[in-house]
Amino acid sequence: MSEIRGRAHVYGDNVNTDVIIPARYLTSSDADELARHCMEDIDPEFAAKLKPGDVIVAGENFGCGSSREHAPVAIKAAGISAVIAGTFARIFFRNAINIGLPALACPEAAGDIEDGDEVAVDLASGRIENVTRGRSYQAEPFPAFLREIVEAGGLVPYTRKRLAAR
Amino acid sequence: MGRTITEKILAAHSAQAELHPGQFVMARIDLMLGNDVTAPLAIEEFRNIGAERLADAARVVLVADHATPNKDIEAAQQCRLMRDFSREQGVGRFYDVGRGGIEHALLPEEGLVAPGECIIGADSHTCTYGALGAFATGVGSTDLAAAMATGECWLRVPESIKVVYRGERKEWVGGKDLILYMIGKLGVAGARYQALEFCGEAIEALGMSGRLTMCNMAIEAGAKNGIIAPDAVTEEYVRSVTDRDYTPQSSDPDAAYAQVVEIDCADIDLQVAVPPLPENSRSVRDVEETPIDQAVIGSCTNGRIEDLREAAQVLEGRSVHADVRLIVVPATRRVHLQAIREGLAEIFVEAGGALSTPTCGPCLGMHMGVLAQGERAVATTNRNFVGRMGHPESEVYLAGPAVAAASAVLGRIGGPEELP
Known part of the structure; x- marks a missing residue:
């Protein structure tokens, strides 16, 4: 897995999947098309200002609302390398795990990182480094069960293996 | 344990x-x-x-x-x-x-x-x-x-x-x-x-x-x-x-x-959740004067026959306010058929409402009732997030069928007891 390092784009609490990818774009499942409209309703400049590898940092309950997997798909296709939040809404979190978008729950990082800070993440350890401010934070580790899915590369390869083992 | x-x-x-x-x-x-x-x-x-x-x-x-x-x-x-x-x-x-x-x-x-x-x-x-x-x-x-x-x-x-x-x-x-x-x-x-x-x-x-x-x-x-x-x-x-x-x-x-x-249910009045989160709920009596452009009655939350009966009870013999578009969406074909058989469909259309075929459309701003910039709706749906029903600068107020129907008549958010 490539190193996760990029600028932080910081948002508040309860960023819901309707604003991550509005329903008017849900007649497409094309990742690049979805990426063009990612975060459009709360941050119209998002797609334009993003550099590949950047990270989203948000407060509580990130990804609440609709189960649309189009939300993490759009974020990942937009070039975001990881989402760091105080907490995640459960369907968004499982979707992120399933499709291989790193999602780290870390209230300390979420409360400290400022917009534009350079952030590096070591996924294996869950260590988050704020390069700009010289501080680091520890994300909650994944339970062993989820690590298996993450290490398999997501739920699709994980399920492929399970089917092959039958 | x-x-x-x-x-x-x-x-x-x-x-x-x-x-x-x-x-x-x-x-x-x-x-x-x-x-x-x-x-x-x-x-x-x-x-x-x-x-x-x-x-x-x-x-x-x-x-x-x-x-x-x-x-x-x-x-x-x-x-x-x-x-x-x-x-x-x-x-x-x-x-x-x-x-x-x-x-x-x-x-x-x-x-x-x-x-x-x-x-x-x-x-x-x-x-x-x-x-x-x-x-x-x-x-x-x-x-x-x-x-x-x-x-x-x-x-x-x-x-x-x-x-x-x-x-x-x-x-x-x-x-x-x-x-x-x-x-x-x-x-x-x-x-x-x-x-x-x-x-x-x-x-x-x-x-x-x-x-x-x-x-x-x-x-x-x-x-x-x-x-x-x-x-x-x-x-x-x-x-x-x-x-x-x-x-x-x-x-x-x-x-x-x-x-x-x-x-304690003695504490629960008719509720309205003001935008942009469902947690912003309060008694309909505590919602300040709020004119509306649209009322939506339907969805997986409140589109069953019991919901339509409640709305029809409020709308019977009344007219939808001149500045309001009322959209009624029976949740299933059975509900739709039942609404026709019971005469509810007639009440909605007589009142000036638009009766739709079953669809999730308006609830998530996909179609059949998308809001323009600055518009405001009361809806029996489940989410009032930013842009949920259309333009990011439109608003959704969540309520039950009685409040949505009463609001459609009043032209502003209100309960059935406010109707003349």
Whole structure:
């Protein structure tokens, strides 16, 4: 897995999947098309200002609302390398795990990182480094069960293996 | 230590004898659901998994309800993909336009949900079915793909919050008001990752329609599932729609809860949740003068026949305000037919309302009632997020059918007792 390092784009609490990818774009499942409209309703400049590898940092309950997997798909296709939040809404979190978008729950990082800070993440350890401010934070580790899915590369390869083992 | 209904259902559907909150299981899924927004992505991932056939076509339900009747060419393509897949894989329960309706109103009505069952759906409001004493939760498209291939889904056993509703409901107060009030107390993340178990004499006195409304919105408090232990109301409802066997579960008296919330129904007036979060609920009397442009009565939350009867009771002999567009959406074809037979359809159209075919359309701003910049709607739907019903600078106020219908007549947000 490539190193996760990029600028932080910081948002508040309860960023819901309707604003991550509005329903008017849900007649497409094309990742690049979805990426063009990612975060459009709360941050119209998002797609334009993003550099590949950047990270989203948000407060509580990130990804609440609709189960649309189009939300993490759009974020990942937009070039975001990881989402760091105080907490995640459960369907968004499982979707992120399933499709291989790193999602780290870390209230300390979420409360400290400022917009534009350079952030590096070591996924294996869950260590988050704020390069700009010289501080680091520890994300909650994944339970062993989820690590298996993450290490398999997501739920699709994980399920492929399970089917092959039958 | 006793176990909760949610823990018992998950234990019965996994190889684990003892289950505790926080534990992960591969649960056997009795029924799995997708719609025209989430199924196309699930079908793509099903192919990516390399699966050739569904693990069990009889346990798959696909419903064309979100952007239907097809709103544009892209929506038509999505529905065709789902239709072709259903034919290829022998999915007998593919509900097309005119045959089904909004998934979460449809599945219980079709007898596809029974107490003690374990259900997943690639739609967040799948938690609706907890009203029948089933474990039901929303998942993503890839989850649905994996479940279609294996018949199973990974789940984390949730802790439970017990919500006890004491006393009697006030006049006009229904399931929507009970749940909006609770979300106001707990907050939109108050039940995150947890099960919400509703009980108490006010729940026992509530019909199945109101219970479905309550469990439907468990997700709006962040919950994994909402659930109500099966009782005589459940038994009567289930027996009216199916004759198959089922194994009901209920919580032990000494089951452990993360939290017990006590609510006195004497404190609950008709509720309105102001934008942009469902937790912003308050008594309709505490909402300042708020003119509206549109009223929507329908959705998986409040589109059942009982909801339409309540709205018709308010609208009969009255006219929709000149500045308001009223859109009434029966949730299923059965509800639509019943509304015609009972004369409700006539009341809505006579009042100046537009009666739509079943669709999720307006609730999520897809079609059939999208809002322009600066417009404001009152809706019996479930989310009032930024841009939910259209332009990011439009607004949605959530309420039950009586308030939505009364507001349509008043031209501003208000309750039925304010009508002349």
